[in-house]
Amino acid sequence: MNLAGPRRLRCLLKGAVVASGLATAGVAHAAPLTDVGVSDGWMRALPGLPAAGYLTLHNAGSSPATLIGATSASCGSLSLHRTSRLHVMSHRSGLAPGSMAAAPGMTTMQPVAAIEIKPASSVRLMPGGYHLMCDQPAARVMPGATVPVTLHFSGGGSVDTMLPVRGPRGS
Amino acid sequence: MMRRGWWRSPLRAVAVCAVLGCGLLAYAHLGARYGYIGTPLKVRLAPRLQLTDDRGKPFDLSALRGRAALVYFGYTHCPDICPTTLAALAPVFQALGPDRGNAVIVFVTLDPERDTPALLHAYVSAFEPMPIGLTGPAAAIGAAAKDWGVSWRPAEGGAYIDHASVITLVDPQGRWRVRYGLSQVADPAAVARDIRHVMKS
Ligand SMILES: [Cu+2]
Numbered sequence: 001m002n003l004a005g006p007r008r009l010r011c012l013l014k015g016a017v018v019a020s021g022l023a024t025a026g027v028a029h030a031a032p033l034t035d036v037g038v039s040d041g042w043m044r045a046l047p048g049l050p051a052a053g054y055l056t057l058h059n060a061g062s063s064p065a066t067l068i069g070a071t072s073a074s075c076g077s078l079s080l081h082r083t084s085r086l087h088v089m090s091h092r093s094g095l096a097p098g099s100m101a102a103a104p105g106m107t108t109m110q111p112v113a114a115i116e117i118k119p120a121s122s123v124r125l126m127p128g129g130y131h132l133m134c135d136q137p138a139a140r141v142m143p144g145a146t147v148p149v150t151l152h153f154s155g156g157g158s159v160d161t162m163l164p165v166r167g168p169r170g171s
Numbered sequence: 172m173m174r175r176g177w178w179r180s181p182l183r184a185v186a187v188c189a190v191l192g193c194g195l196l197a198y199a200h201l202g203a204r205y206g207y208i209g210t211p212l213k214v215r216l217a218p219r220l221q222l223t224d225d226r227g228k229p230f231d232l233s234a235l236r237g238r239a240a241l242v243y244f245g246y247t248h249c250p251d252i253c254p255t256t257l258a259a260l261a262p263v264f265q266a267l268g269p270d271r272g273n274a275v276i277v278f279v280t281l282d283p284e285r286d287t288p289a290l291l292h293a294y295v296s297a298f299e300p301m302p303i304g305l306t307g308p309a310a311a312i313g314a315a316a317k318d319w320g321v322s323w324r325p326a327e328g329g330a331y332i333d334h335a336s337v338i339t340l341v342d343p344q345g346r347w348r349v350r351y352g353l354s355q356v357a358d359p360a361a362v363a364r365d366i367r368h369v370m371k372s
Contacts, residue, residue, distance in 0.1 A: 046247070083251045106333045128252055
């Protein structure tokens with residue numbers, strides 16, 4: 001019983017440290033990357049399942065911008081992902097003989113450390129390609145809602161954006 | 172006496188040429204008759220698909236005879252390519268118009284441990300038209316994926332699955348006809364044309 005007090009105190013202290021860390025991260029928002037714009041953002045929600053976020057990043061600046069991560073209060077974790085094709089040939093394809101098409105290769109989804117947006121150009125995060133991966137989405141992440149997302153760039157800058165949530169049909 | 176070969180007979184020569192010519196014409200005609208937007212498969216009876224549906228009832232692909240089926244293997248925790256591919260079928264069904272009732276989507280999970288019938292049901296209910304969700308013992312799922320030519324493996328890290336993301340079109344006679352990747356289903360009118368084509372022939 002006596003141990004409970006100090007333990008709880010330590011817990012509270014730890015919480016305070018985490019909170020101050022978050023506050024520091026919040027300060028970074030005060031210095032947003034003015035050269036990077038976001039458009040066409042949305043997130044696809046499925047009941048109780050990981051959600052994918054999509055958007056287009058525009059870099060109006062004269063030097064590259066590098067997206068290195070994203071955070072959201074509506075996601076247990078939010079990470080950069082990429083869906084891509086693995087070029088593996090299968091011999092069990094069942095394709096018609098003489099068909100020019102290769103057997104279907106596997107599609108894979110991998111975490112991505114960074115996405116670079118070259119000066120005066122855009123990068124699309126879109127279905128079947130780059131996406132934001134929202135694991136353990138909050139219950140409020142459902143069609144009609146809006147998810148606040150902070151995009152973090154190398155060099156410490158960040159960009160805040162709001163992603164409207166849509167159903168699986170993307171509408 | 173000079174021996175005259177059968178091919179020297181003018182009548183026979185004409186007959187042989189006629190047969191060859193007709194054959195070539197027929198071949199050219201058949202070849203030009205229809206071009207699928209998808210990748211044509213060798214026409215053959217589809218492999219067995221005996222699993223449990225998203226309402227917990229036994230399912231057999233043969234129950235879909237008389238209707239075209241679009242069969243896709245995926246898993247519900249697949250946040251990007253699976254819902255994107257399933258969602259791409261909505262405009263295909265719109266383009267099918269009055270024929271849409273004669274086609275059905277089948278979603279087979281590659282993740283039977285997490286994808287219970289209840290979770291599958293919640294998942295497929297979010298799509299329009301609503302696919303039939305299928306799950307079953309891991310061994311049965313593995314055998315089905317192999318039979319259907321769908322390669323897959325657990326992805327590094329464990330939470331996700333690398334898998335061939337393809338839709339197989341099965342005709343109303345239960346035969347394999349055409350296979351589609353995401354880029355091919357991007358043209359809903361063309362896919363609807365393919366489906367109508369296999370409904371008729
Ligand atoms: Cu992902």
